[in-house]
Amino acid sequence: MNLDLQVCSRARLSRDPRFDGKFFIGVLSSGVYCRSICPAPTAKEKNVRYYASAAAAAEAGFRPCLRCRPECSPGTPAWLGTPNTVARALRLISEGGLEDGGVEVLAERLGVGSRHLRRLFLQHLGATPRAVAQTRRLHFAKKLIDETRLPMSEIALSAGFGCIRRFNATIRDVYHRTPTQIRRLARQTGAPSDHQYLFRLRFRPPYNWDGMLAFLKARATPGIEVVELGAYRRSISLNGSHGHFEVSLDEANHALIARVQFGDTRSLFFIVERIRAMFDLNADWAAIVGNLKTDPALTPRLQAAPGLRVPGCWDGFELAVRAVLGQQITVKGATVLAGRMVAAFGQPFSAASGLTHLFPSPKVLAGARLTSIGLPGARAETIRALARAVCDGQISFEDVVDSEQLLARLCEIPGIGRWTAQYIAMRALGEPDAFPSGDLGLMRALALGSTRDLEQRAETWRPWRAYAALYLWQIAGREKIA
Secondary structure (H helix, E strand, C coil): CCCCHHHHHHHHHHCCHHHECCEEEEECCCCEEECCCCCCCCCCHHHEEEECCHHHHHHCCCEECCCCCHHHCCCCCCCCCCCHHHHHHHHHHHCCCCCCCHHHHHHHHHCCCHHHHHHHHHHHCCCCHHHHHHHHHHHHHHHHHHHCCCCHHHHHHHCCCCCHHHHHHHHHHHHCCCHHHHHHHHCCCCCCCCCEEEEEEECCCCCCHHHHHHHHHHCCCCECEEEECCEEEEEEEECCEEEEEEEEEEHHHCEEEEEEEECCHHHHHHHHHHHHHHCCCCCCHHHHHHHHCCCCCCHHHHHHCCCCCCCCCCCHHHHHHHHHHCCCCCHHHHHHHHHHHHHHHCEEEEEECCEEEECCCHHHHHCCCHHHHCCCHHHHHHHHHHHHHHHCCCCCCCCCCCHHHHHHHHHCCCCCCHHHHHHHHHHCCCCCCCCCCCCHHHHHHCCCCCHHHHHHHHHHHCCCHHHHHHHHHHHHCCCCCC
16 A cells, blocks of 8 residues: 555644544654554654554554554555455454464465465555454454453453463553553543443544434334434344444544443454444545545535445344345335334344344244235245355355355345345445445436446446445435335
């Protein structure tokens, strides 16, 4: 990744939050690396070096700054200037892709050699895959020390250190302080809560929180999701444990506040990463708007509602089922059917206001009599076939290496076509260029008469067609008909 030194310098001197997480600054005089918004006194240009990632700065011998806390940065967009192989590798690493077999197994899953994968990482991120994974693990441990009251032994396990001795040694080597000394600096107040955690998840402004909530509210599954009073709340299930989380906006600090209630602390890293993906917090608005504003039809909406992000999902299977439910009916109609499905086949759950169930598992839906909730027979069979494919391991929404291969398998299921597959890629896989071109709302927004015309028009929006779709749905000004 080639850094523009003049741009980095201007962003550092102005402390521009739009560049937060897009590069890191190594300060030779202090030996620390910082974010572009660090409040410390500005170092002279001759005393700084710029790095494409936190891992690259760490590999160069710098330690994380305790003032700006690099572990709290929005993160480097996985698609920013990197090839698909690196982007997919980063996604797998965030989901624990190096835990079973290391770089060699990761490279094999990606269909490349391990040496070539290391070379790509060094070229685009300035660090090896293992260094990137270690830096993420260290950053998450630091975040747990600062923002939770968890015992250090649990933090060590949650961050993937394996043992408290290795955790203590690593923290001391990197920060020149013990974990306990770092926690004292955080000056936490209040008594620790039982399995309740609060995280501040940063983003690069602008962020259109109202637009995100409006999209999620219209599609919130009754009993599973609630959108009210400026917050999003939902029930979750992971590795046999159940819980819920709530997300709200901290506009003053360019962050979302995530309140997590979950019993298994080993799942906290996954939960936080999934929430970040769900709310598209790594997106770089400057790169997106620079491309889309060339279309005069999009320009007014880009100016009126800057910072619109692509809403993700908590669970890929749940999103796929919801997409099938929404075929050929309004969003409101699909929401009603989803609520009936949850009430009939979901597992009862009661931990927060409005959250009454967990979403039905693939095993339950594979044999469910879905016509009993008013679902047409053909669509009921599509959902059952999808659930069976997930149960049999033919389809998996976790650790996706080749999204095109997954979409091809989805389209082999009778009742799942290109629109549904692209919608799933857009929201479940986080593909920024996914585009459900068969959507009537998108064609109406541009007054186009065919899918072919829409696809030709959309060529100029690449690789941000998913973001263009959200703005076109706003332009359509009506409920989407699939």
